[in-house]
Amino acid sequence: MSYLEMDIETLHEQLVAGKISSSDLVESSLDAIEAHDSDLNAFVTVNDQKALAAAVALDKQGIDPDNKLAGIPIAYKDNIVTKGVRTTAGSHMLDNFEPVYDATVVEKLENSGMINLGKTNMDEFAMGSSTETSYFKPTRNPWDLDRVPGGSSGGSAAAVAAGEVIAALGSDTGGSIRQPAAYNGIFGIKPTYGRVSRWGLIAFGSSFDQIGVMTRRVKDSAYILSAISGHDEKDSTSSKQAAPDFTQFISQDIKGLRIAVPDEFFGEGIDEEVKTQVEKGLQQLEQLGAVIDHVQLPYTKYCVPAYYVLASSEASSNLQRFDGIRYGFRAEDVKNLDDVYVKSRSEGFGPEVKRRIMLGTFALSAGYYDAYFNKAAQVRTLIKQDFEKVLADHDLIIGPTSPDTAFKLGENISDPLKLYFKDVLTISANMAGVPAASVPAGFDSHGLPVGMQMIAKRFDEGSIFKAASAFEAATEYYKEQPTFKGGAH
Amino acid sequence: MISKDQVAHVASLARLSFNDAELNQFTDQLDQIIEMEDELSQVDTTGVKPTTQITDEINVFREDVPVDDGISRDDLLKNVPETKDGLIKVPSIIDKGEADA
Numbered sequence: 001m002s003y004l005e006m007d008i009e010t011l012h013e014q015l016v017a018g019k020i021s022s023s024d025l026v027e028s029s030l031d032a033i034e035a036h037d038s039d040l041n042a043f044v045t046v047n048d049q050k051a052l053a054a055a056v057a058l059d060k061q062g063i064d065p066d067n068k069l070a071g072i073p074i075a076y077k078d079n080i081v082t083k084g085v086r087t088t089a090g091s092h093m094l095d096n097f098e099p100v101y102d103a104t105v106v107e108k109l110e111n112s113g114m115i116n117l118g119k120t121n122m123d124e125f126a127m128g129s130s131t132e133t134s135y136f137k138p139t140r141n142p143w144d145l146d147r148v149p150g151g152s153s154g155g156s157a158a159a160v161a162a163g164e165v166i167a168a169l170g171s172d173t174g175g176s177i178r179q180p181a182a183y184n185g186i187f188g189i190k191p192t193y194g195r196v197s198r199w200g201l202i203a204f205g206s207s208f209d210q211i212g213v214m215t216r217r218v219k220d221s222a223y224i225l226s227a228i229s230g231h232d233e234k235d236s237t238s239s240k241q242a243a244p245d246f247t248q249f250i251s252q253d254i255k256g257l258r259i260a261v262p263d264e265f266f267g268e269g270i271d272e273e274v275k276t277q278v279e280k281g282l283q284q285l286e287q288l289g290a291v292i293d294h295v296q297l298p299y300t301k302y303c304v305p306a307y308y309v310l311a312s313s314e315a316s317s318n319l320q321r322f323d324g325i326r327y328g329f330r331a332e333d334v335k336n337l338d339d340v341y342v343k344s345r346s347e348g349f350g351p352e353v354k355r356r357i358m359l360g361t362f363a364l365s366a367g368y369y370d371a372y373f374n375k376a377a378q379v380r381t382l383i384k385q386d387f388e389k390v391l392a393d394h395d396l397i398i399g400p401t402s403p404d405t406a407f408k409l410g411e412n413i414s415d416p417l418k419l420y421f422k423d424v425l426t427i428s429a430n431m432a433g434v435p436a437a438s439v440p441a442g443f444d445s446h447g448l449p450v451g452m453q454m455i456a457k458r459f460d461e462g463s464i465f466k467a468a469s470a471f472e473a474a475t476e477y478y479k480e481q482p483t484f485k486g487g488a489h
Numbered sequence: 490m491i492s493k494d495q496v497a498h499v500a501s502l503a504r505l506s507f508n509d510a511e512l513n514q515f516t517d518q519l520d521q522i523i524e525m526e527d528e529l530s531q532v533d534t535t536g537v538k539p540t541t542q543i544t545d546e547i548n549v550f551r552e553d554v555p556v557d558d559g560i561s562r563d564d565l566l567k568n569v570p571e572t573k574d575g576l577i578k579v580p581s582i583i584d585k586g587e588a589d590a
Contacts, residue, residue, distance in 0.1 A: 098568060100560050100564040100565065101558065194544050194545075207541060207542050230506045236493045237544045237546065239545070257586065304525070305525055305526045305528050308525075309526050316503060326568070328568070328570075329570075330570035330571065335579070336580055336581060336583065337579055337580055338504075338578070340580055341581065342506050345503075345504050354505055354515075355519070358503060358505070358515060358519060361499050361502050362495075362519070362523070363526075365502060374539055375532075376526075376529055377540055379532050380540040381538055381539060381540040382532065384543070416522065417518075417525060421538035432543070434577075486497075
């Protein structure tokens with residue numbers, strides 16, 4: 001059994017028919033991890049013993065024929081807390097942290113019978129676009145082991161693309177689900193802000209963070225997103241809007257679907273081959289009956305500066321809790337309480353996290369608040385209005401997910417600013433709180449996957465699932481499998 | 490232009506310490522990033538309300554009663570770096586070790 005040739009419905013049918021067991025699926029995942037993960041480093045922690053025990057128990061009890069997710073293993077990004085399973089956020093600060101409760105998404109999926117196979121690698125505290133800022137090790141891209149998987153949910157993306165699991169959860173603050181999904185040739189969706197509870201997600205930028213799903217097949221994400229959506233009293237920003245069964249949108253006709261294509265998403269700095277593939281994708285959607293309009297989102301160029309002010313400010317506040325007192329890393333050889341704070345933080349955080357804390361602290365400090373934080377928050381309003389205007393008479397905004405395809409390890413790590421601009425096309429959806437996904441859109445001349453981004457109105461993930469599934473059926477890019485080339489070490 | 494002194498001040502606000510080489514590197518990098526962020530000053534935001542959250546909620550209230558989520562005191566102390574008698578142990582708040590402190 002290879003997950004690369006499977007979808008959740010097929011697995012479910014075979015589980016119900018008794019052709020395979022949940023334990024077989026866990027074993028398959030562990031075999032795939034054994035085969036590939038020494039190259040990929042997609043996992044920080046493999047939950048092998050507990051996953052097997054859970055699968056055995058479920059097999060004994062029998063698979064619920066009405067529950068498509070029962071008995072299927074899933075991986076969680078390592079900033080989603082899992083009771084009794086180490087959760088590091090990719091940081092030295094938390095490398096021995098064992099949560100005493102489950103995130104709401106974990107609780108929901110466990111109630112659906114999904115098996116926690118382990119925790120995936122990520123940029124430290126989700127800050128990065130390459131998974132190279134992880135304290136532990138960089139993750140590699142299964143399409144080319146010399147290249148990054150994107151980030152910050154790079155471990156989740158690589159694990160799914162390589163067939164180690166059929167699905168993984170990630171989190172997306174400025175593109176951290178969509179950009180790695182694009183780089184790995186898989187589907188990844190960041191739902192509407194508020195759609196999914198953030199309870200138990202280690203906070204980075206609280207007004208941007210959202211948990212989402214990464215799978216090879218569109219419908220598989222629809223199943224899982226349906227299971228994790230909904231109001232949670234533990235997260236007061238979670239929405240009371242009823243969440244539909246997203247699988248109803250799969251395979252719906254897209255005739256007449258109104259698509260807006262912003263000129264700014266095809267401008268300077270966007271790789272020519274990426275443009276070509278996405279333009280080809282748009283033509284295919286047109287052939288399927290979609291109606292395409294060219295539009296402007298004039299504030300796009302201010303997304304990166306506004307985001308790095310706001311998200312860093314929120315991060316500097318959120319990360320104050322890491323002080324070496326109640327949990328996490330505490331430095332040795334300290335003389336007084338202030339020493340504990342300063343030394344624990346200085347030794348516990350890596351350079352990118354410190355950079356963001358510094359940026360945020362600066363933007364919030366006396367004398368700079370109005371020029372930076374407040375100004376950026378005003379620009380956020382304008383970016384949001386840009387989107388609302390275009391989405392008022394379009395169902396989707398479509399463009400590339402990322403300006404390029406996967407780059408080489410080490411290529412950008414010493415130039416933070418260059419790396420920040422990798423998020424230029426994904427940040428705006430977090431700014432506006434709207435749902436957005438990356439859909440596989442073919443390959444460049446190096447055989448590297450290209451992602452096409454679909455952005456919808458708030459709470460209209462349905463339009464994304466409709467268009468993404470129609471596109472998937474027409475193109476079948478998921479049939480291509482990663483080559484694991486390169487990576488001589 | 491952000492100065493090295495400013496960066497050192499921000500570091501002290503953020504409870505971070507850097508050696509001289511790190512401080513130089515951070516000053517350079519932050520300067521570049523802040524210069525990029527300065528592009529925001531080109532935008533006319535007269536009369537524009539800032540967006541600091543994007544939910545439809547204004548305030549969310551609940552009854553002021555204890556929540557029993559089944560987590561025990563022992564559970565909560567499991568991740569504490571140093572404990573004593575079921576309490577969190579921290580170093581002395583006032584430094585008594587140094588004569589000139």
